[in-house]
Amino acid sequence: MNKTIEDILNRRSIRAYLDKPVPEDDLKTIVKAGIYAPSAKNRQDWHFTVITNKETIDQLSAMAVVGMKRIGLEPKEDAHIFYHAPVVIIISSKIAGFSSVNVGCAIENIALAAKALGYGSCIVGQTRYMYHKANKIDVDKLIKIPEGYEHDVAICLGYPNEEPEAKPRKENIVDYIL
Numbered sequence: 001m002n003k004t005i006e007d008i009l010n011r012r013s014i015r016a017y018l019d020k021p022v023p024e025d026d027l028k029t030i031v032k033a034g035i036y037a038p039s040a041k042n043r044q045d046w047h048f049t050v051i052t053n054k055e056t057i058d059q060l061s062a063m064a065v066v067g068m069k070r071i072g073l074e075p076k077e078d079a080h081i082f083y084h085a086p087v088v089i090i091i092s093s094k095i096a097g098f099s100s101v102n103v104g105c106a107i108e109n110i111a112l113a114a115k116a117l118g119y120g121s122c123i124v125g126q127t128r129y130m131y132h133k134a135n136k137i138d139v140d141k142l143i144k145i146p147e148g149y150e151h152d153v154a155i156c157l158g159y160p161n162e163e164p165e166a167k168p169r170k171e172n173i174v175d176y177i178l
């Protein structure tokens with residue numbers, strides 16, 4: 001099968017990682033794949049914050065967990081929203097028409113580039129709970145979100161330490177007009 005199609009079909013959300021850093025060259029290639037995603041009118045109104053500092057990754061996860069508790073959710077005591085992955089990439093964008101679609105394109109490019117280079121990844125929307133814990137300006141400053149941009153979603157990645165089965169896909173969700 002074509003390698004790109006194979007990577008698309010075999011990508012899984014990975015929720016267990018080896019305690020092993022991702023080499024800088026690979027990380028740069030993965031981020032570049034995000035930057036080369038399409039965007040409406042080629043606006044590229046997005047920003048990527050690449051975090052490999054373990055203390056910061058743990059801090060962000062802890063903030064999200066406190067935020068979850070604040071709104072009545074009950075995360076596990078040892079919950080880590082990034083599954084202790086060695087890399088977290090936070091994507092933010094200027095909220096405008098199609099910005100979430102653009103970010104979706106970028107984050108999937110990142111997930112697929114990671115897969116192509118032998119890494120696992122998991123898109124993480126739970127970062128949004130960080131904003132229930134702390135002042136928005138403080139969070140934005142901590143994760144270096146530019147003025148006028150809003151945090152969208154994150155992705156964690158690293159060497160996978162599990163091989164999950166594919167989750168079944170829904171049927172009857174495609175119509176063809178031939």
Ligand SMILES: Cc1cc2nc3c(=O)[nH]c(=O)nc-3n(C[C@H](O)[C@H](O)[C@H](O)COP(=O)(O)O)c2cc1C
Nearest residue numbers: 011012013014015122123124125126127153166167
């Ligand atoms: C926008 C978005 C947000 C997600 N947020 C989380 C998350 O916070 N935590 C998590 O473990 N997985 C998260 N996921 C991963 C989904 O749970 C996963 O993609 C889905 O269960 C299908 O599994 P697969 O990726 O292995 O095919 C998210 C996925 C997307 C697209």
